[in-house]
Amino acid sequence: MIRTADRLHTVEEYYFSKKLREVRGLMAEGRPIINMGIGSPDLMPSAEIVSTIQNAVLEDGAHQYQSYQGLPALREAFADFYGSKFGVTADPISEILPLMGSKEGIMHISMAFLNPGDEVLIPNPGYPTYSSVTKLVGAVPKYYGLKEEYGWFPDIDVIEEEDLEKVKIMWVNYPHMPTGANVSKSKLEKLVSFAKRNDILLVNDNPYSFVLNEEPISILSIKDAKEVALELNSLSKTFNMAGWRVGMVLGNADHINAVLKVKSNMDSGMFYGIQKGAIKALSSSQTWYDDLNEIYRKRRDLIFKLADELKCTYDTNAVGMFVWAKLPSGSVSSEEFIDEILYDKNVFLVPGTIFGSNGEGYIRFSLCVSEEKIQEAIDRF
Numbered sequence: 468m469i470r471t472a473d474r475l476h477t478v479e480e481y482y483f484s485k486k487l488r489e490v491r492g493l494m495a496e497g498r499p500i501i502n503m504g505i506g507s508p509d510l511m512p513s514a515e516i517v518s519t520i521q522n523a524v525l526e527d528g529a530h531q532y533q534s535y536q537g538l539p540a541l542r543e544a545f546a547d548f549y550g551s552k553f554g555v556t557a558d559p560i561s562e563i564l565p566l567m568g569s570k571e572g573i574m575h576i577s578m579a580f581l582n583p584g585d586e587v588l589i590p591n592p593g594y595p596t597y598s599s600v601t602k603l604v605g606a607v608p609k610y611y612g613l614k615e616e617y618g619w620f621p622d623i624d625v626i627e628e629e630d631l632e633k634v635k636i637m638w639v640n641y642p643h644m645p646t647g648a649n650v651s652k653s654k655l656e657k658l659v660s661f662a663k664r665n666d667i668l669l670v671n672d673n674p675y676s677f678v679l680n681e682e683p684i685s686i687l688s689i690k691d692a693k694e695v696a697l698e699l700n701s702l703s704k705t706f707n708m709a710g711w712r713v714g715m716v717l718g719n720a721d722h723i724n725a726v727l728k729v730k731s732n733m734d735s736g737m738f739y740g741i742q743k744g745a746i747k748a749l750s751s752s753q754t755w756y757d758d759l760n761e762i763y764r765k766r767r768d769l770i771f772k773l774a775d776e777l778k779c780t781y782d783t784n785a786v787g788m789f790v791w792a793k794l795p796s797g798s799v800s801s802e803e804f805i806d807e808i809l810y811d812k813n814v815f816l817v818p819g820t821i822f823g824s825n826g827e828g829y830i831r832f833s834l835c836v837s838e839e840k841i842q843e844a845i846d847r848f
């Protein structure tokens with residue numbers, strides 16, 4: 468019997484990997500499931516992006532290994548994007564590293580900065596990958612609670628009362644998934660000064676800035692944030708390129724070098740055509756963002772109606788690709804609630820608890836579903 472590594476006992480199979488297997492099983496039985504679970508954009512990237520990758524596959528050298536740091540033109544495109552969208556200046560040679568998605572970046576950063584036993588501040592509720600990766604590298608999650616009444620922003624005074632000696636990284640994610648909470652410059656300033664006072668690497672995971680959000684903001688727009696902060700970004704949601712696997716990490720040259728040391732030992736560069744398509748995406752005109760958001764706005768209005776049918780409440784000012792809704796008081800648990808809907812109405816929603824204990828009493832709807840399907844779901848209630 469071949470034994471698996473001890474680290475495997477620290478994590479469970481990813482919720483979606485397990486639950487979607489069940490959902491697929493129900494579909495195979497012929498059930499008309501409407502999947503409002505995962506945030507995988509169902510719309511196409513722009514036609515220009517698609518033709519760019521198509522043409523790129525015929526270029527000389529397109530099928531060879533690529534640079535560990537990505538094409539210079541891709542790093543420049545990211546730098547221009549950060550300059551024009553966030554007012555952040557970054558050196559494309561030393562301060563930007565293209566990644567195969569930002570999920571992978573969470574592992575790279577953790578491997579670059581965490582020793583076994585180090586502690587990591589992780590939002591509850593939050594993206595489950597922060598804690599699973601922390602455990603996989605032998606570090607210890609230290610959850611900080613986010614609550615609706617505080618705008619899903621941490622109480623820094625409370626965190627600072629604790630012993631932070633072993634804390635090495637703090638994950639933040641604004642706009643926040645799953646709640647859709649946004650953040651102001653002054654709140655980001657508080658986070659940066661907290662990280663400086665306590666010598667903590669602050670990483671903002673920022674893939675939702677451009678979805679239904681009027682004011683995109685980067686943590687690196689805060690003065691001197693680069694001393695302690697990194698930011699992850701991704702083309703997955705902004706440009707409907709989730710399956711392409713392309714994102715980046717931005718920060719000071721020392722931090723980026725540390726990440727590159729890990730990454731260059733794990734992969735052998737990103738496919739040329741993907742990089743060319745990404746360069747095209749990053750120069751998209753404002754019309755791209757406006758048209759995409761128009762579609763998501765219409766879908767969100769319908770999701771609000773569906774949430775009304777379920778007697779749930781929600782924040783109409785929230786941003787991002789999901790609607791986070793509070794169950795009516797006296798409801799069963801979030802998991803029981805979504806299971807009842809799945810089995811009775813053939814609609815798959817996500818229970819808030821998969822994002823942490825503070826997600827109890829909430830459910831999440833994805834906007835990656837067509838208006839017709841959302842209307843059909845409403846009709847089923």
Ligand SMILES: Cc1ncc(COP(=O)(O)O)c(C=O)c1O
Pocket residue numbers: 506567568569570571594640644672674700701702703709713714
């Ligand atoms: C908060 C958050 N971070 C990161 C990711 C991963 O995105 P990517 O496709 O860039 O790996 C997701 C995807 O769902 C997410 O919700």
